[in-house]
Amino acid sequence: MQRTGKRIGYHDEELEIARFAKALSHPVRIKILRLLENQTCCFTGEMTAMIPMAQSTISQHLKALHEAGLIQGEINPPRVKYCVNRENWERARELFDQFFSDSPNAFSC
Amino acid sequence: MQRTGKRIGYHDEELEIARFAKALSHPVRIKILRLLENQTCCFTGEMTAMIPMAQSTISQHLKALHEAGLIQGEINPPRVKYCVNRENWERARELFDQFFSDSPNAFSC
DNA sequence: ATAGTTTATCGTAAATTTACGATAATAACT
DNA sequence: AGTTATTATCGTAAATTTACGATAAACTAT
Numbered sequence: 178m179q180r181t182g183k184r185i186g187y188h189d190e191e192l193e194i195a196r197f198a199k200a201l202s203h204p205v206r207i208k209i210l211r212l213l214e215n216q217t218c219c220f221t222g223e224m225t226a227m228i229p230m231a232q233s234t235i236s237q238h239l240k241a242l243h244e245a246g247l248i249q250g251e252i253n254p255p256r257v258k259y260c261v262n263r264e265n266w267e268r269a270r271e272l273f274d275q276f277f278s279d280s281p282n283a284f285s286c
Numbered sequence: 287m288q289r290t291g292k293r294i295g296y297h298d299e300e301l302e303i304a305r306f307a308k309a310l311s312h313p314v315r316i317k318i319l320r321l322l323e324n325q326t327c328c329f330t331g332e333m334t335a336m337i338p339m340a341q342s343t344i345s346q347h348l349k350a351l352h353e354a355g356l357i358q359g360e361i362n363p364p365r366v367k368y369c370v371n372r373e374n375w376e377r378a379r380e381l382f383d384q385f386f387s388d389s390p391n392a393f394s395c
Numbered sequence: 396a397t398a399g400t401t402t403a404t405c406g407t408a409a410a411t412t413t414a415c416g417a418t419a420a421t422a423a424c425t
Numbered sequence: 426a427g428t429t430a431t432t433a434t435c436g437t438a439a440a441t442t443t444a445c446g447a448t449a450a451a452c453t454a455t
Contacts, residue, residue: 184338185314187314187317191313191317191320194313194316195312198308198309198316199307199311201303201304201307202304202307202308202311203304203412204300204303206304207300207303207307207385208297208300210385220431220432221432221433222432225432228294229294230294230414232431232432233414233415233416233432233433233434233435234413234414236432236433237412237413240433240434254421254422254423254431255423255429255430255432256430256431256432257431269386270387273382273383274382276319277375277379277382277383312443329402330401330403331400331402340444340445340446341401341402341403342402342404342445342446342447343443344402345402345404346404346442346443347443348402348403349403349404361402361451363401363451364399364401364402364452364453365400365401366403
């Protein structure tokens with residue numbers, strides 16, 4: 178992804194949006210977030226029960242969402258209760274909202 | 287990405303969001319869309335002049351955005367004039383807006 | 396026809412993502 | 426101590442992404 182000496186000067190916001198977008202770029206992660214949004218479930222196990230994927234794979238996707246900051250986990254032995262991370266969720270909402278809305282004159286090129 | 291016989295039943299919206307998100311998951315593609323949004327430029331060449339990346343790489347990213355439906359190109363020989371695709375842009379805005387907003391009870395898990 | 400300009404495509408190498416099963420880790424129970 | 430239940434991590438293979446230079450394609454202009 179970065180092979181030459183050339184540096185592209187990205188703005189923080191560009192990196193931020195891309196980072197959130199990357200977390201949302203797999204349908205199963207969208208599904209997981211939807212489940213958390215609807216409070217249909219919270220424990221990892223409930224997700225693995227509802228999504229026909231290996232437990233390790235679900236865990237991997239949860240990790241991706243966690244690293245992007247979109248979810249957080251609370252240990253509740255032996256289980257882990259996940260939920261949406263309010264602060265970053267709001268931040269992501271704001272970024273996407275802004276990104277899509279400040280485009281008044283972009284269409285008629 | 288799909289190696290077993292198991293099929294995960296994704297909803298169309300989940301696939302749609304993931305698809306748009308994937309298009310937005312690289313900072314240079316965000317940058318390109320920003321340029322188009324601000325009408326700073328429209329021709330491929332203007333982008334390759336502003337972004338220190340190989341022309342072929344820029345073209346590849348434009349292709350990705352085009353395939354996701356976010357931009358469209360109008361041939362204007364020997365150049366190509368790109369702009370945001372109004373319909374799909376609105377669709378994406380709608381999807382993300384919806385996705386981030388219907389989460390009233392998700393935080394207090 | 397030839398040359399010039401602009402953009403897309405090809406070939407390819409390196410990096411990353413995605414999925415799986417197997418195993419480890421953690422903490423509660425016998 | 427040993428068992429059980431739940432989740433994370435490891436190792437790994439296949440697929441995809443990303444970047445580049447080289448080349449082709451398309452269309453103008455000479």
